[in-house]
Amino acid sequence: MTTEAFATGPAAAPTPNAPPKMQGEKVCVFYGDKQALFDVDLKIEPFSVTSLIGPSGCGKSTFLRSLNRMNDTIDGCRVAGRISLDDDDIYDPSIDVVELRARVGMVFQKPNPFPKSIYENVAYGPRIHGIARNKADMDEIVHSSLRRAGLWNEVKDRLTEPGTGLSGGQQQRLCIARAIATRPEVLLMDEPCSALDPIATAVIEELIDELRENFTIVIVTHSMQQAARVSQKTAFFHLGKLIEEGRTEDIFTNPRNKQTQDYITGRIG
Amino acid sequence: MTDAALPNSAVAPAAPAAPAAPARRDFGLRRRHAAERRFRFYGLAAIVIGLGFLAVLLFSIVSKGYTSFVQTSITVPVEFSADIIDKDNKRATDPRVLVSANYPVVARNAVARALGISPDDKAAMRDVAKFVSDGSRATLRQIVLADPSVVGTTRPVTLLATADIDSANKGQIDLSVPEAKRKVSDQQLAWLDQLRQQGAISTPFNWGLLTFGASSRPETAGLGVALIGSLYMMGIVLLCALPIGVAASIYLEEFARKNRFTDFIEVNINNLAAVPSIVFGLLGLAVFINFFGLPRSAPIVGGFVLTLMTLPTIIIATRAALRAVPPSIRSAALGIGASKMQMVFDHVLPLATPGILTGTIIGLARALGETAPLLLIGMVAFVADAPATPLDPATALPVQIYMWSNEAERAFVERTSGAIIVLLAFLALMNIAAILLRRRFERRW
Amino acid sequence: MSAGWLVAIVLGIGVLAYFFSAQRARAQRDQVDRAKEVPHSLPLYHGWFAFLLSTLPAIIVLVVLSAVSSGLIEGRIRAEAGTHIPDPAAASLQVGIIHNAAEALARLGLTGTGVPSTYAALRDAASAAGISLADSGEDYMLPLAAGVNEEAALHRLLIQGLALLLSVAGAVFAYSRIRIRLRARNEVERIVLWSLIGASTVAILTTVGIVLSMLGETIHFFSEVNPLNFFFGTVWDPRFAAAGSGGSEGQFGLIPLLAGTLYIALVSMLFAVPVGLMAAVYMGEYASPRIRSTVKPLLELLAGIPTIVYGIFAVVTLGPFFRDLSAALAGGFAFIQAQSVFTAGIVMGVMLIPVVSSLSDDVITAVPRAMRDGSLALGATRSETIRKVILPAALPGIVGALLLTASRAIGETMIVVLAAGVAARLSINPFEAMTTITVKIVNQLTGDLEFNSPQTLVAFALGLTLFVITLGMNVYALYIVRKYREQYE
16 A cells, blocks of 8 residues: 555644635625625635535635636636635636646535446546556555545445445545545535435544545535534635634634624524 | 555644645646647537538528529510511401410510611521520510500510520620530620610519529529419418427327327327438328329428428427426416316417417428428429419429429529529528517516 | 318308307306306307317218228229229229229219210310320220219218218207206317327327338338348349339349448538537537527528538539549549539538537536536546546437437438439449439439339338338437436436
8 A cells, every 4th residue: 555645745733823725815706797705805724624604695605616716617707806725826827727626626515426437436536637657556546535535345346336326425425535536635515415314424524524634624514513513613604795704612602793693593594 | 444544644743834835746737738729629620610611501502593683684676577476467356366476586686676687697697586585475475465556566675685695694604615615606795795785785683583483494484383382381381280289289298197108199209300301202192192192293292291290390399388388377277267278278378379489480491491202292393384272283492493403504503592592591581580589479487 | 062162061050050059058147046056168168069069070970981982982993993904903003094084074074874985085075175084094994984973972962961960960969958057168178188189199190101101012012022132132223114014124122222321321420420519519618608609500500401402512512622622632533523422421411510519419418517517626627527527428318319310311312312323333432422212212203103113112112111220210319318318317
């Protein structure tokens, strides 16, 4: 077993003084004429889990999708302000969106495995990016990614079967394995558990906690309990604005903002 | 357990400061972007090829055909000489002499006189005779029959020029070809110039192209019979295919339960939409002509064949239109006690009408351009007179184009392209009507 | 009285029944005490019920019995002609002449003693009235024709009387049954529903008609030509037989036609598939909405142009162009003929571009967006996403679409009639002329027809072959496409 499969960087505890892995400054997003995000300032700490919460349509998914420029794929979508990765503006013309997305991976709300075999699903990213040097390398990456995603024991005997044949929770873990196989630095998760049952959700949450050691994770979630369970930092969005952000314990026990408090206590949302 | 796979995951929690930005990895970006550009170029090239062919096709047809919309005519004073028309002076007792009189000679003499050629110069007279179309026989006869008193007088008449003179006048004769191989001699060209200087040559809009029937002479051949034949057929298609198609769609969409029978109907409809059109021609020949004994070459048979061909198109469009009416309308109607039939005919069908009509027009446009099945039911026919009823022999617009394309003369090539322009103009009108209809009544639920 | 008039009278009775019945229902409604009794149906429905009851049975009886009558008469003619002419093929020719003679007699108004005694006399009388008859009639036909006319007249009288009676009876019955609680609306709706069902069976009837009509003639053809010689013969030389001789000396080998058909279809697909597919991909994935909204309708114009126009384009412009081009390339020798597999294939390919592109556009847009997002989010470029995720995912659908397109190419007629040539030969050189099944169907069936010769009947055998091939492809393609759609629903 080679050791370089996940040599993206050392795991580190979140340290308040460390420079942010990603940072949004005065981020505004427009869909055509409609503004969906208003002047969002948010720092994403390295090797920690940041959760974005808020009612439906509050802009949290929009913000998440602008972090790896998936918004580019939507006609008429425009981003203003500055979003940086390691202090490089990701909307700068010199930035290659392909490279950016290799560094900032994403897991979607609904599991979306390709209609290929389990192995090919995971190997797809490394293959297009030319990460594996040979077959053995690729096998190693696929196997370790599946292990890392907690799926290995369930699928090791049927790697050639189609990924679409797995259960919903397994499919989502396959998507996570697929995302981490390209060894991204940041992993974006857009309500990854919303299509799953509670047991599958618990497995994924546990996984997120483990992945934090190697990746910077940003997760959008509808469930406040989930945010409280998995994240170190929480940001509350409402009507396209970032209302409040801070350490998760603080947000949930002692919110400074009335709207946050209303949301947490279930009065809005 | 998962950690076992990642020996490095336990490494260096000690690094308190920010980890240095990881070294940039090589993703082979240059190569991949080149591949991206290549792929994109292929796509663009495909579109350029498609549009290029469209442009070449339209250009080649328009450039070959636009001249057929004007027709060279010769206006000369014509002497309705009694010596030629009615030598024995019998017209008072036997008006038939006026019908069978030798009008082409009258026309030839008129042109010869305008050119100052002596009637005794037989060779020159033969060449002059090639100026005026044989169609002048009908023109002059009509004048005389309408008013027999013109015999013996001289009056200016506009006569059709022959196809060769027409080509010469339009500058389509290649003068570098040796005279012997040309259809128009140098002498004739000189005469043409002379007539032009006299102001006798004019090129009015060629109404004949749209009104004349079949003729072996290009200048008197027209699309009249074909247009009427196509019109009859479109009428029959509309009268048959629309009611049957709408009725079938209503049944399948609103009433039918899903069972073997309706599945079978669906399979049939989808297949009929993809059956080669020539097979419908065989069906028409075997069933309508041989079995039911309907006449060959008749628009009614063509209409029935095209109806069967158009039916799947109309059914598919109608079902889509019915499906687009939201279920809430149906619930609302049923909720106030309407029967299912009332719900369909009072609410759903009116709302679906624009969609149905759009689909019908598009189906009709396809039927209008269809040729192959009509060849088999005998629409390839030389029909000079306009059909009075759909049971009389006629041709159709695309079939007329096919027949003209088999003629060798240059003037027919021009007319073939001219007829295509007429056909395309009709298709364009129908499609524009469909688009306008869709836009005008488009409804978003 | 002609059938048209009878139908008009029946419809007139129906209209009267409508008005009187609606009137009666209205009168009853106005008298009724609504506290005790509520009218079931609107007067309108009572009117419609009466209309339908007085017209439908009468017209159905008219149609059915007329068909039975003409069948009886046909049988009588055949039986009698058979006693005079033993050879069945020749007898069927005589049947046609007898029909014409009977029609001429009817149009001349000759019955009973007025019937001429010889066929020649009838022919002279007919030609004087502008009706032309065949030369080869015989005198025995005349009494038969006259008898047939009498029988037909009798049938007509009986049938029309019955229809009129039914019509009046229906009207009276419906009128007399009108009651406040009569469920006229339900009755009318039931009839309407049945007519809707009837309309939807037209599709089935058409298919059945296609199969039966072609099967009948094909069996007829195979009774004169060995099916093995048809399906496996490599020589096509039908030799147009002179009318009446009925000779079957020609050779009817399907192989050269089938080869030409498939070869031209292959060339057209080789051209249309890459172009159409790439155009669809570019339009769906790269083009800006503005370009898409102009380019797409323009490309669809190609699909709206009638095939005859493509054929003429091939003959007048592209064929000569390729010929001259090849002559220029090869230094004077035109190795591409003006009519060739290549020219026909390219022009047909142009016609198929929008077909391929719109079918594959449908298939590609059916691939869920999540699939594309999943790939893009991994950092794949657009082309990598298309080539490695979308196209493989859409592959079954695309295969189905291509099968549908190929079946269009195989069944296409006008382009090949004009651009492919008529010489039935086996060749692998795409620059020479070959011919197709559809071209031969047109060749065999245009011009003067003589219906019972194998030269004509072979067209139906060819048509059936074509129908079976395309039907197989269509059914399979539609099946694949449906399975594919279900996968993503």
